[in-house]
Structures are given as C-alpha cells and as structure tokens.
Amino acid sequence: MKHLLTLLLTTSAMLLSATAHSHDLLVGSYTDGTSEGIYRYRFDSTTGRINTTPQQVLKSSNPSWLTLSPDHRWLFAVNENGAGKGEVSSFSIDPNPVSHVLSPLNQVPSKGDEPTHSSLSHDGKFLFVANYGVQPVPGGSLSVLPVAADGRLSAPSQQLQHQASHVNPERQAGPHVHSVVSSRDGREVFVSDLGADKVFIYRYDPSHATTPLSPANPEAIHLPPGSGPRHLLFSRDGAHAYLTLEMSAQVAVFDYRDGTLVPRQIVDLTAQTEPAAKAAGALHLSADGRFLYVSNRGTTNELVVFVVNEQDGSLQFLQRRSVEGDHPREFALDPSEGYVLIANQKSNQIVVIKRDPLTGLLGDTLQTLEQAAPSDLKFID
Helix, strand or coil: CHHHHHHHHHHHHHHHHHHHHEEEEEEEECCCCCCCEEEEEEEECCCCEECCCCCEEEECCCEEEEEECCCCCEEEEEECCCCCCCEEEEEEECCCCCCCCEEEEEEEECCCCCEEEEEECCCCCEEEEEECCCCCCCCCEEEEEEECCCCCECCCCEEECCCCCCCCCCCCCCCCEEEEEECCCCCEEEEEECCCCEEEEEEECCCCCCCCEEEEEEEEEECCCCCCEEEEEECCCCCEEEEEECCCCEEEEEEEECCEEEEEEEEECCCCCCHHHCCEEEEEECCCCCEEEEEECCCCCEEEEEEECCCCCCEEEEEEEECCCCCEEEEEECCCCCEEEEEECCCCEEEEEEECCCCCCEEEEEEEEECCCEEEEEEEC
C-alpha cells in the first residue's frame, strides 16, 4: 500500500510538473479552404514548440474570433459568415488541466454579416458581438447576446448601428464595427467602427435586462478621417488605451478619464506611404505593461514593438520584426511570455518567435506550423 501511494504521488507530481510547462492553445480559422474550424493544440513553454498533432478538432464555420470566459469554463466563437448567416457558437471547457476538452453547447444568429470580434461584459451576463458587415448595406452593427449561467447564448436582445464617414468611398461606404471592448471597471463599452472613423461609447447597465447599452456623453471619439479604427486595448490599470488605426497603419494612445478617451499620441507603424503597406491589425501588451506589440499586414507583414512609458502610457519605438509569412491577422504571447505565436492567415501557418521578457525584443523563429487560414489564438491556462 505504501509503495502504491508513493507511486501515485510521484505520478501526480510528474503530471503537475508537465502541466506547468504545457498549455492548451486554441486556434480559430477560416473554413473556406481545408480548415475544419477550431483546433486545440498543446504548446510547450520550455521548448517553444507546438505539438504538430492537434488534441481536438471542432467543426465550426469560420470561427474567426475566440472569446474565453475569465474562469475558462466557456468559449464563445463568432462564425464570420456573410449574407445574413453570421452566427455565434458557445462551448463548454473541461476544467481538467491535462485535457481541456471542448463540447458544443449551442449556436445562435448574430443578426449581422461577418461577425469578426466579441467580448464579455464585466459581469459575464452579455456577449458583445461586432458584426463587421462587408457590404455597405446593411453594413456592420453591434449585437448584444444574453449569456446564461450554463454558458448558453440567447439570440441578440439589442442591436446598434452607426453612420459611416464615407471618407474612403470603397471601404467606408457603410458602418463596419470591428471590435467591442469594455473599460476595466465595466461601466463603459467602446465600439470601434472602421467605417465611421469613430470609437462609440456606451454606458453599460445590466439592470436593463434586454437593452443594457445606452449612448454615453460624449457619444463617440473622433479619429482622423480615413484612418479606420480597428482594435482597442486597455492597459492593465485601465488608465490608458491603445487603438490600431487599420487604414492609416497607426496606433492611437489615449488616457482613460471620466468615462471617455482623451487623445495623447498617434504613432506610425510604417514609413511606407502606399495604401497596400498599411493594414494595422492586432495589438497586445506584455503582462507587466512595459511593451506593446502591434501587427501590420498588407505588403509589410511585420510586428512592431514599442516601449510603454510607465508614467503617461506613451509609446517609443523599439523594434520591427518580420512575421515570416503573409497577413498576421492575430498573435499571442504564451503564458510564460517567452514566445510570441503569430497566426499568418494567408500563408496558412502559425509562427513561433522567441521573446526576451526583460528587453521585450523578439528573437529567433523556433517553429513554423502548417495550419490552414488561422485567424485567432487563445491560451487556456
């Protein structure tokens, strides 16, 4: 009996040790080609490598953005389908750290075309979905979906739409909601509309069971004409915010003050002037808040690294690094923050690059994994 107990304890310790350095990586992808939808891989933070054989594959149509609940019990995926076929899917996640098996819960319409981003309200009661809407009519919109205690979604209870700026006649003929992000305290919701050149601000009040969002005062932050706001990110303390301007390939820096965003700085991602080189995408901060990483797609295809001023949140250029692929739609720092994983959508690959947590610099490429049309990466801790 004593020998058996020792064996069990030893085995348990080995599993815990392995789990500490191994993490589940969820990959969303576009399914117009050979991809089946959502892939669950294992990533080893000691070697910086993804196990080439997925642990699980879930068939799902164009799951282009993945949202995890804070406790990692639920996964929500937007299904970026057009022509009135946009949907949102919900999955449960097995809490077993050795095997985070995903199980489908339900799927509901997003009531919009090409849903491209989502986020949970601060209290987890609602999922905010950005319907990009490629065509100017009906255009993009924001949908608000109630979330039940068991992770299941209900059809949208509220839908909001903006007016386009029409600055760029091709890309801004209609509204195109690209992201929805709450302030750190959850009281405001910021909606980036690429077609309007504005970030719209809504007050969040969960006491209104079906219509929790109402326009704030001011109702919106105006961005430079034709800049095309895409993704917004708050600093860890919530005092500052960073916004990619897709069409002008810039990052706007704001102070968060009195429920609104106060402009502080705009920095360029590239010195190139041709429109094809300007396609700002994803942005992520290191956990310590010292470094900001931003992707620029198009003909540039690189990550740009900035040092964050700890006093005022402003940015100073540090490094440019090729993504060694085409169209880095999203990327992620692994839980150890020793690596950056890049989803190169158009070259069908995930690239793993070494990162120095002390200096913030990106180093050697450690792995290039073939993966059809990856669009988003999320780690399950």
